[in-house]
Amino acid sequence: MSTLQPAASKTLLDQIESPADIRDFTVAELEILAKDLRDTIVGTVSRTGGHLAPSLGVVELTIALHYVFDTPRDRLIWDVGHQSYAHKLLTGRREEFSTLRQYRGMSGFPKFSESKYDAFGTGHSSTSISAASGITLAKNLKNCKQKAIAVIGDGSMTAGMAFEALNHAGHLDKDLIVILNDNEMSISPNVGALSNFLSRKLSGKTMSRVKAHLVEKLSIYDVGENILNILRKSEESFKSFFTPGMLFEAFKFNYIGPVDGHNLEELLETLETVRDTSQGPMLIHVLTQKGRGYEPAEKNPDIFHGVGPFDIKTGLSLNSKKSTTYTEVFGNTLTEIAERDSKIVAITAAMASGTGLVEFSQKFPDRFVDVGIAEQHAVTFAAGLASEGLRPVVAVYSSFFQRAMDQIIHDVCIPNLSVTLAIDRAGVVGDDGPTHHGVFDLSFLRFIPNMVLMAPKDEQELQHMLYTAIYYDGPAAVRYPRGAGEGTELTGNLKKLAIGKGELLREGTDILLLPVGNRVYTALEAAEGLDRLGIDAAVINPRFIKPLDGGLILEWAERTGRVITIEDNSRQGGFGSHVLELLSSSGLSSVKTSLLGHPDNFVEHGPQKILWKNSGINEASIVHAAIQLIGSV
Numbered sequence: 102m103s104t105l106q107p108a109a110s111k112t113l114l115d116q117i118e119s120p121a122d123i124r125d126f127t128v129a130e131l132e133i134l135a136k137d138l139r140d141t142i143v144g145t146v147s148r149t150g151g152h153l154a155p156s157l158g159v160v161e162l163t164i165a166l167h168y169v170f171d172t173p174r175d176r177l178i179w180d181v182g183h184q185s186y187a188h189k190l191l192t193g194r195r196e197e198f199s200t201l202r203q204y205r206g207m208s209g210f211p212k213f214s215e216s217k218y219d220a221f222g223t224g225h226s227s228t229s230i231s232a233a234s235g236i237t238l239a240k241n242l243k244n245c246k247q248k249a250i251a252v253i254g255d256g257s258m259t260a261g262m263a264f265e266a267l268n269h270a271g272h273l274d275k276d277l278i279v280i281l282n283d284n285e286m287s288i289s290p291n292v293g294a295l296s297n298f299l300s301r302k303l304s305g306k307t308m309s310r311v312k313a314h315l316v317e318k319l320s321i322y323d324v325g326e327n328i329l330n331i332l333r334k335s336e337e338s339f340k341s342f343f344t345p346g347m348l349f350e351a352f353k354f355n356y357i358g359p360v361d362g363h364n365l366e367e368l369l370e371t372l373e374t375v376r377d378t379s380q381g382p383m384l385i386h387v388l389t390q391k392g393r394g395y396e397p398a399e400k401n402p403d404i405f406h407g408v409g410p411f412d413i414k415t416g417l418s419l420n421s422k423k424s425t426t427y428t429e430v431f432g433n434t435l436t437e438i439a440e441r442d443s444k445i446v447a448i449t450a451a452m453a454s455g456t457g458l459v460e461f462s463q464k465f466p467d468r469f470v471d472v473g474i475a476e477q478h479a480v481t482f483a484a485g486l487a488s489e490g491l492r493p494v495v496a497v498y499s500s501f502f503q504r505a506m507d508q509i510i511h512d513v514c515i516p517n518l519s520v521t522l523a524i525d526r527a528g529v530v531g532d533d534g535p536t537h538h539g540v541f542d543l544s545f546l547r548f549i550p551n552m553v554l555m556a557p558k559d560e561q562e563l564q565h566m567l568y569t570a571i572y573y574d575g576p577a578a579v580r581y582p583r584g585a586g587e588g589t590e591l592t593g594n595l596k597k598l599a600i601g602k603g604e605l606l607r608e609g610t611d612i613l614l615l616p617v618g619n620r621v622y623t624a625l626e627a628a629e630g631l632d633r634l635g636i637d638a639a640v641i642n643p644r645f646i647k648p649l650d651g652g653l654i655l656e657w658a659e660r661t662g663r664v665i666t667i668e669d670n671s672r673q674g675g676f677g678s679h680v681l682e683l684l685s686s687s688g689l690s691s692v693k694t695s696l697l698g699h700p701d702n703f704v705e706h707g708p709q710k711i712l713w714k715n716s717g718i719n720e721a722s723i724v725h726a727a728i729q730l731i732g733s734v
């Protein structure tokens with residue numbers, strides 16, 4: 102029995118500095134703690150924004166894990182990590198929690214550098230079983246007894262990487278614990294056969310086929326007419342022959358479940374049994390409700406998956422709607438093109454709303470494909486469609502495309518197939534931070550033969566680029582940023598841009614500014630500023646990062662003798678490097694250059710404007726770089 106009493110002004114949570122403090126709590130106290138945690142999470146996220154519904158769903162599970170296991174010695178690994186808010190609050194970060202996802206504040210994801218309780222850094226999905234397997238083997242090799250526990254959601258379990266890890270962990274046969282947090286949701290309702298299997302929504306066709314087969318086989322034996330009749334008649338009782346456990350047992354995991362993930366007593370008992378008795382790989386299937394305990398989030402777990410600041414009473418967003426986002430322009434334009442062309446197929450990897458494809462999915466359900474969290478499969482699936490003459494468009498965030506590098510090279514670019522990559526969230530994304538910034542795509546796509554790579558300066562150009570990419574005979578990618586565009590008018594008149602042709606936006610004699618995508622208007626403003634200082638800057642919007650408009654760029658580089666490249670991408674190997682290669686191979690190495698882009702370190706989380714400033718790619722930095730290159734004003 103705990104001696105800890107809730108003081109008048111203090112909650113139970115206020116008195117907890119580490120998980121050790123809860124290990125003598127009664128179940129009743131743990132239940133009060135669960136309420137405190139939910140209140141704190143809702144209160145904070147209503148101000149900071151964040152991943153609310155995922156975190157609310159695992160409050161009891163988090164308490165139970167820290168109660169039963171000897172964290173941080175036992176390693177707790179949160180898949181994606183977007184559900185780790187209760188974990189952060191219980192592991193000595195209560196004070197800092199109010200800075201969640203704020204600039205220089207606490208990360209929204211687990212991070213090695215933030216706490217010894219964050220056993221593995223995450224942000225991208227489906228890595229937890231692999232990491233936990235590695236940790237388990239390492240512990241074994243070091244003769245340590247501690248355990249590794251991976252907590253993975255049903256959405257994250259749909260990724261190939263999770264299955265690769267299950268397959269290997271079963272073979273390793275070490276004492277690994279996997280908790281499957283099944284809330285039947287990814288960001289949207291979860292899709293695919295696994296999801297159906299877990300909830301036992303086996304298809305009628307499968308059911309009839311297997312049922313007939315089983316009745317036929319059993320008839321040979323003397324099982325009795327009763328059993329056969331039950332099998333013949335009752336779909337439900339037949340279904341009960343199939344348990345989600347069968348799947349995991351086939352991977353050589355022991356299976357326990359399903360367990361009610363909001364019943365602390367049941368959770369504690371299960372976890373304690375597993376801790377004390379289990380041997381070999383173990384999977385505990387826990388059922389939870391996404392958004393649990395906050396009505397608006399329970400009703401709309403998809404909207405409350407990740408939210409900005411909101412009013413607690415109503416659940417309504419406090420962000421006033423600004424101008425149209427690039428994502429919306431992409432989704433609307435693709436829907437428009439698909440209305441006229443039945444060859445268009447849109448593919449998302451579990452991000453239908455994030456990539457602006459909800460309207461498309463409603464209008465063209467047959468030509469909309471959500472593959473689950475499976476970016477690699479999405480790309481090769483698109484290649485299959487393209488090989489049959491269709492025009493697939495794969496809409497994935499820049500940082501998640503990193504997963505599909507080989508598929509882009511091997512399955513799309515080598516056979517030169519007409520697959521469009523719609524690269525959303527290119528550039529820094531803001532509050533999600535380094536795991537989610539899309540600052541490498543220009544670097545990792547520009548060296549692939551056959552790839553055409555574009556970045557629009559505004560929404561109207563995005564429309565033309567999308568159209569150009571879709572009807573280009575070969576692989577083409579368009580990268581565009583998170584958030585609102587420039588407010589440019591949208592066109593009903595889509596046109597194909599000339600491949601590899603840039604546009605001269607401003608003539609100038611002293612220096613050439615070469616900005617990419619969302620840096621173009623910034624560079625134009627910098628050019629105005631430079632003008633006031635007596636520096637005459639030319640500005641070219643290259644439009645194409647690959648192929649480059651060599652003719653136009655070289656002409657103005659030679660005229661001005663100075664070039665500044667500006668990109669919302671890593672400076673390493675990106676657009677600027679491409680321009681340097683061009684200058685060098687054209688005998689213009691004497692042109693003075695300055696490359697502006699993100700430096701060779703991971704950019705932290707924070708508002709985009711601050712991050713652009715810090716990396717030196719905002720207006721003032723361009724002006725400064727120009728003055729430096731010229732030497733004096």
Ligand SMILES: Cc1ncc(C[n+]2csc(CCOP(=O)(O)OP(=O)(O)O)c2C)c(N)n1
Nearest residue numbers: 155224225226254255256257286287288451
């Ligand atoms: C590789 C990768 N693709 C996509 C995402 C975006 N994403 C983050 S959470 C999520 C849904 C995860 O569902 P689940 O694992 O069931 O967790 P839940 O939110 O339901 O708790 C998705 C698609 C990601 N983080 N990583």
Ligand SMILES: CC(=O)[C@@H](O)[C@H](O)COP(=O)(O)O
Nearest residue numbers: 181183224407455530533583
């Ligand atoms: C955890 C995760 O990967 C997603 O929920 C991501 O945070 C969504 O980002 P957007 O808010 O940019 O859609």
Ligand SMILES: [Mg+2]
Nearest residue numbers: 254255256286
């Ligand atoms: Mg889920």
